[in-house]
Amino acid sequence: MSLRADGVPTYSAVLLRGLLAGLIAGLLAGVFGYVAGEPRVDAAIAIEEQAAHVAGEDTGSGHQDDELVSRSGQKGGLFLATALFGAAMGGLLATAYTLLRRRLRTPSDARAALGLAGAALLGAVLVPFVKYPPNPPAVGDPATIDQRTAGYLAIVVLGLVAVWAGVVGYRAPRGAAPEWLRALTGVLGFLAVVAVGYVMLPAVDEVPSTFPASLLWNFRLASLGTQLVLWVSLGLGFAALLSRLGARTPDRAAVAG
Structure with a gap:
């Protein structure tokens, strides 16, 4: 059934x-x-x-x-x-x-x-795409493949956490809060986690x-x-x-x- x-x-x-x-x-x-x-x-x-x-x-x-x-x-x-x-x-x-x-x-x-x-x-594709x-x-240098793989997996996790933070931020205002305030707190929560992740993780630029x-x-x-075709x-x-x-x-x- x-x-x-x-x-x-x-x-x-x-x-x-x-x-x-x-x-x-x-x-x-x-x-x-x-x-x-x-x-x-x-x-x-x-x-x-x-x-x-x-x-x-x-x-x-x-x-x-x-x-x-x-x-x-x-x-x-x-x-x-x-x-x-x-x-x-x-x-x-x-x-x-x-x-x-x-x-x-x-x-x-x-x-x-x-x-x-x-x-x-957004969290598993777009956020990692901008960073890596x-x-x-x-x-790419074959000697750094393990480092690049670990960094990519980390940014995927952080991207999903950022989406969760955006949802929490959107729901944070209590009562009959205006929609613009909910949207603002949601965007700020998302961007805060993304910014921290981008700063903490090392940059990789190995393009000849x-x-x-x-x-x-x-x-x-x-x-x-x-990826867009897949997820859409x-x-x-x-x-x-x-x-x-x-x-x-x-x-x-x-x-x-």
Whole structure:
């Protein structure tokens, strides 16, 4: 059954819809990433190979490591990766919805789902993007990968904490506080946590001076666009599926009677 005795959807019903919405969103994000991002990756790989070839000639060695996975295999695997990632994010979104639904001050299930997806997009994608934007091949020192990974995970956590601080700030004014005051305290709470995180975490700038700035910028925009497609599609799909589930939910008073 998809409904409990009181007419409330069960967690399994919500989770199934989250996984389905995430799978579809992941495939859409994969299509966008393939069209907008893969040409930039190819261009960056060409630059990397050219630099390695020049270094090999300078050192008198023409040896190049064989690829473990071909580029065609990597491009095909992009869809599998984004589909699995989307399904995982859909499962997390469904779980967050189940746990937090009663705390969200809106009677609309669709609006609650969109709000949670938007919060995840803001905290887990946009905040980290500004501090640690993604880099294409040929950019970044392999020796600092552990440091960069730890910093990125830390800023993701801080981004989500910042969203929570913004919600707390919005609800802080008591009584019939004007909407502008609630919005102001919410924004200040969010920005305060973000600012502290940006200052505390180390800056990383390992872009070679010879790397084309336009290629770097276009790659980062394509990466951000892929995440935007994923989370917007996930939010809309999950909200639509929840609305269909709610439309089949009987009136609670009738169930109780």
